[in-house]
Amino acid sequence: MATEVLIVGGGPSGLILGLFLADHGIKSIVLEKAQDIVTDPRGVVLTGDALRSLWKLGIGKRVASIGHELRAIHFHQTNIQNRPFLTLNLDEDMMQHALPSTILQSQPRLEYVLREMVMSSEYCTLQSSCEVVDRDEDADGVSVHYKNADGNDCQIRASWLVGADGKTGIVRKHFLEPTAGVKQEAGIFEYDSTWIAANLRINPPTEATHPNFALWDLGYDSNAVYDLFWPQEWHFCRPPGKPTACGRFGPQADHLWRHEFAVPEWEESMDAVKMFWEQLIPMITRPITLPEGTTTPITFPIDCIEILRCRPFRFSHRVVNMWFAGRTALIGDAAHVFPPFGGQGVAAGVQDAEALAWRLAVITKIEHSRQTSSSFRDSLLLSWSLERRVSIDNSARLTLQNGEWCNKEATWLGTFRIAIFKLALNILTPFKVKLPHDVADARGYSSCQGGTFLSAAGGGTKLGQIFVQTYLPGSEHVTIELSDKALRRVPTIMSLLVINSSSQLDDADLRKIFRKYQIHSDILSAESIVHFNFGEFNTQRRTDGKAVSFPAPMHLLNGYPVRVGYDVQQFRQRLDDAQAKSLSDLEDCLKKLEVNFG
Known part of the structure; x- marks a missing residue:
């Protein structure tokens, strides 16, 4: 074979x-x-x-x-009962693009x-x-x-x-x-430590299954109980000596919960499940004020917690x-x-x-x-x-x-x-100034010495993802799609993005240029051309016989997963510093690609 x-x-x-x-x-x-x-x-x-x-x-x-989208990370002192001392909002990111930044899968x-x-x-x-x-x-x-x-x-x-x-x-x-x-x-x-990692399935109690549960008298229903003890988003806690990471994961309807905590003193003779319960129960016990005015600790029903996995794991x-x-x-x-x-x-x-x-x-x-x-x-x-x-x-x-x-x-x-x-x-944040990690992520590989890109031409920078409306030849309809899909509508490994092409530059000019260079045709060729136009879409601005994409206006995106902070202009802004401004610039790039991939 x-x-x-x-x-x-x-x-x-x-x-x-x-x-x-x-x-x-x-x-x-x-x-x-x-x-x-x-x-x-x-x-x-x-x-x-x-x-x-x-x-x-x-x-x-x-x-x-x-899975489901993660919108925030919370850091707590001791456990998730306490108000976070720090919350990182993930609704917006440096790329300002259409896709979620994180899912819990x-x-x-x-x-x-x-x-x-x-x-x-x-x-x-x-x-x-x-x-x-x-x-x-x-x-x-x-x-x-x-x-x-x-x-x-x-x-x-x-x-x-x-x-x-x-x-x-x-x-x-x-x-x-x-x-x-x-x-x-x-x-x-350097990092090397043993953690106990547990996966749980939570079966929220109901008045039928747990008629004596105290929170029913306070007006809670099953969903409210679940949200109280197993809050949304992701949580880091720092009990003394036992840092903890926990949160929901997978589709929300599955009621899955990941719970991990460090056990630096771990020995094989220890009982992981016993230590897990000792660590978890204080986190799912809350002081609740009852109707008569007394405050008492209420623990989430233990029989509603199904352990899918609980074992030590060495992290490094x-x-x-x-x-x-x-x-x-x-x-x-x-x-x-x-x-x-x-x-x-x-x-x-x-x-x-x-x-x-x-x-x-x-x-x-x-x-x-x-x-x-x-x-x-x-x-x-x-x-x-x-x-x-x-x-x-x-x-x-x-x-x-x-x-x-x-x-x-x-x-x-x-x-x-x-x-x-x-x-x-x-x-x-109001001035859209980002954290160092976000800035580094948006730079992509541009800081890499020896990467596979033309650094002199602004290569290595990452493009955000936007929604575009694409006119396909022979179709009376316009397709709404993500820019990554539009960029890859070619049979070659690489794409040549042509922006705002005009009568002064058509595909025939580009084909002539490609014939000068010995780049493998499966990597980059005249078949690699993708047209984008950053003007407003109309039938007169179509490129005859060619697919052409335009940024999709917001009013066409009802029902699409548009994130908070989405900015359709960032796509063009990132291209401004990473493009050949003329045919001679393009030829310079092709010469270098010929050396690498000829």
């Missing part, structure tokens, strides 16, 4: 890599050790560019079945949707109950040996092997560590010293792990996958037409690893900041710093 890319690990990172490769027409096989989706939820946060990846793959309309539901997509793909295949046991690699590819569901010895020959099999997976631990010295090392900060912050060696690469937890203060793990793996997919597609398509050198392949993958390290470090800084607020007990200096931070937020 042979394929172009073999992916070991069928979690979100591996499946999304396969689907993005499929978008580029690259065949892949995903080998997953488990037979079925592990129903115990693992990562619960999906944030930033990872959400854009889901929309690019066409999953956007199904996000509500995977059920990973099994996400994997179910991804597996469905893989099953319907002609390019990507998932094989379950397959245990990888060995690998042979040479200059032309990789041979992977595994046992299938029947226990038979099997082999797959692939041009590339990607390990998406977690922090203890075989690809890094057994293949790359012994042969290439690839290992996970401390990231920009590690990043690989090398992201690839030869024809083997690593993504997701195989490449990096985070503490539970930033919810960056799953999201970072998804971004690894999308960024790697188009590079493997470039290499594969060039190799199909001519022989390539190892230096070319290594250069392209090195730029990927450098960009990803910049992104991982930015995510780690966010994680570190949250960890500071979550771990450190209240001191006068800490209280003073938080007061200054809150004051800065209140002063700067």
Whole structure:
């Protein structure tokens, strides 16, 4: 059996890599050790560019079945009964774009949707109950040996092997560590601690199931009780010595709750479930004033709490010293792990996958037409690893900041710093001045030295997502869609965005320019042209015979998920500093691309 890319690990990172490769027409096989989706939820946060990846793959309309939007993060002294000493509002972000910045997801539901997509793909295949046991690699590819569901010895020959099999997976631990010295090392900060992690399903009490529950006499109904004891959004608490992260996740109707707390003194002889109840019960016990005027502690009914999972988990912050060696690469937890203060793990793996997919597609398509050198392949993958390290470090800084607020007990200096931070937020927010992490995220990879972009032409900057109205040739209707979809309506790996084209510049001029340069036609060609017009849409401004997109005005977006702070103008503003202003500028860019991808 042979394929172009073999992916070991069928979690979100591996499946999304396969689907993005499929978008580029690259065949892949995903080998997953488990037979079925592990129903115990693992990562619960999906944030930033990872959400854009889901929309690019066409999953956007199904996000509500995977999770719900996170709108705020609350930091509490001791527990969630106390008013937050700090709240971070997530309704607005630096990108001012259309998509949510974060969702609290059920990973099994996400994997179910991804597996469905893989099953319907002609390019990507998932094989379950397959245990990888060995690998042979040479200059032309990789041979992977595994046992299938029947226990038979099997082999797959692939041009590339990607390990998406977690922090203890075989690809890094057994293949790359012994042969290439690839290992996970401390990231920009040191962290190593044991936490107890529990997933709960809450079955809210009713007057029928719990007729003697005291809150019915105070006018509470079942939903109000649920909201009182299990509040919305995400919460960090700092009980002395046991920082805690907790909150709802998955679709709201599922009533799922994640509860994690640090146990630095953990020993194997300890009882995780017993320690969990000892830590949880004070958090779900509230002082309630009864009708007769007395105040008494009321605990949420314990029999309404179903433990889905409760066990110790070792959290650390590690990043690989090398992201690839030869024809083997690593993504997701195989490449990096985070503490539970930033919810960056799953999201970072998804971004690894999308960024790697188009590079493997470039290499594969060039190799199909001519022989390539190892230096070319290594250069392209090195730029990927450098960009990803910049992104991982930015995510780690966010994680570190949250960890500071979550771990450190209240001191006068800490209280003073938080007061200054809150004051800065209140002063700067009305002027749309953003926090350093938000600014770094919006810069994308532009600060990366050696990234795969033309830095002299403003490359590396991230575009926000906006809604556009697109006129498609031969259609009497205008399609409302996201800008990412409009930008990718081409058969090539890269797109050439032409803005406000006029009679002085038509596609014929661009075709003449493309004929001057030897860039692989599957990467960038005259078929890569995408037209945008930032003027007001009307039939006279259509580009004859070509699709053209215009920013969609707000009155057309009723029923669309437009976020608070959405700014349609930010798309154009970010392009102003990252575009070729003339045909000669474009030729300069194509010359450089010819060197990289010719």
